[in-house]
Amino acid sequence: MAGQVEFARMNGLGNKILVVDMRGRTDKVTPEAAVALNADPATQFDQIMAIHDPKAQGTDAWIDILNSDGSKAQACGNGTRCVVQALSSETGRKTFTFQTVAGILNAQEHEDGTISVDMGKPVFAWDKIPLSEEFFDTSRIELQIGPIDAPILHSPAVMSMGNPHAIFWVDKDPMTFDLERFGPLLENHPMFPEKANITLAQVTSDTSLRTRTWERGAGLTLACGSAACAAGVSAARTGRTGRRVTIDVASAPSRQPLTIEWRDNDHVVMTGPAEWEWSGKVDPVTGTFIRDAEPEVRVN
Numbered sequence: 240m241a242g243q244v245e246f247a248r249m250n251g252l253g254n255k256i257l258v259v260d261m262r263g264r265t266d267k268v269t270p271e272a273a274v275a276l277n278a279d280p281a282t283q284f285d286q287i288m289a290i291h292d293p294k295a296q297g298t299d300a301w302i303d304i305l306n307s308d309g310s311k312a313q314a315c316g317n318g319t320r321c322v323v324q325a326l327s328s329e330t331g332r333k334t335f336t337f338q339t340v341a342g343i344l345n346a347q348e349h350e351d352g353t354i355s356v357d358m359g360k361p362v363f364a365w366d367k368i369p370l371s372e373e374f375f376d377t378s379r380i381e382l383q384i385g386p387i388d389a390p391i392l393h394s395p396a397v398m399s400m401g402n403p404h405a406i407f408w409v410d411k412d413p414m415t416f417d418l419e420r421f422g423p424l425l426e427n428h429p430m431f432p433e434k435a436n437i438t439l440a441q442v443t444s445d446t447s448l449r450t451r452t453w454e455r456g457a458g459l460t461l462a463c464g465s466a467a468c469a470a471g472v473s474a475a476r477t478g479r480t481g482r483r484v485t486i487d488v489a490s491a492p493s494r495q496p497l498t499i500e501w502r503d504n505d506h507v508v509m510t511g512p513a514e515w516e517w518s519g520k521v522d523p524v525t526g527t528f529i530r531d532a533e534p535e536v537r538v539n
């Protein structure tokens with residue numbers, strides 16, 4: 240299908256998101272368009288959230304998620320908050336139900352502008368994450384990087400939040416680790432047949448964590464919502480914190496925290512901000528785009 244569609248450049252705690260409006264069309268944003276958009280500094284992004292017409296009754300939209308290398312992601316917490324903000328400013332509505340390949344997501348915008356997304360239930364079974372080796376206990380698996388007798392990172396907690404995550408617990412600031420070097424090695428480790436998002440997490444109090452993430456298919460990003468969910472769940476699961484934590488996403492420019500609550504019904508609810516930057520039109524086949532003109536500021 241030819242033609243251009245509306246899109247918005249947004250961010251969730253610095254996680255760079257393009258929200259593309261594919262409603263009314265039957266095609267998809269192509270991996271080629273994703274790669275082209277990521278190559279231009281103006282539109283460089285971590286995830287594209289493509290809003291499609293709903294496929295199931297009771298849902299408001301089907302969301303397709305692409306990483307900056309053109310690959311697909313099953314979940315994106317920060318991007319989902321951006322979609323909520325975009326649709327809320329379009330419609331005035333505050334609650335939405337989305338469908339993705341990972342299932343149904345309920346989301347809500349609050350009075351203060353923050354947005355909560357129910358990210359669903361965490362999955363701990365080794366073959367569902369998936370891992371390539373059987374582990375009965377996925378709260379701490381055998382995997383390490385660095386010298387055998389003095390590993391730099393080891394024994395991650397692994398789980399799926401719709402997408403695969405490995406959480407390495409560290410006892411100093413995650414910013415002090417060379418994640419740019421270890422991230423790609425761990426993302427592509429044979430343990431993870433579908434690769435994995437790699438997070439360093441530090442416990443900073445009984446109710447708070449500090450995290451930094453190397454994202455599958457996107458690399459070092461300023462923030463990753465589903466990884467924050469995975470870190471919160473893993474912390475509670477291993478007795479490091481309770482089931483409600485605030486997460487200081489170490490690389491996020493605003494330093495506004497994300498709140499993660501692993502509810503008694505097993506659902507993980509993430510609350511945090513989303514920010515619109517600018518809008519334009521994009522060809523979802525080629526990635527060619529134009530930016531809408533900024534409103535003129537007149538001085539009389």
Ligand SMILES: N[C@H](CCC[C@H](N)C(=O)O)C(=O)O
Nearest residue numbers: 312315316317402463464465
């Ligand atoms: N930035 C996203 C996660 C993207 C995950 C993606 N990199 C993958 O699973 O392939 C978030 O806020 O949850």
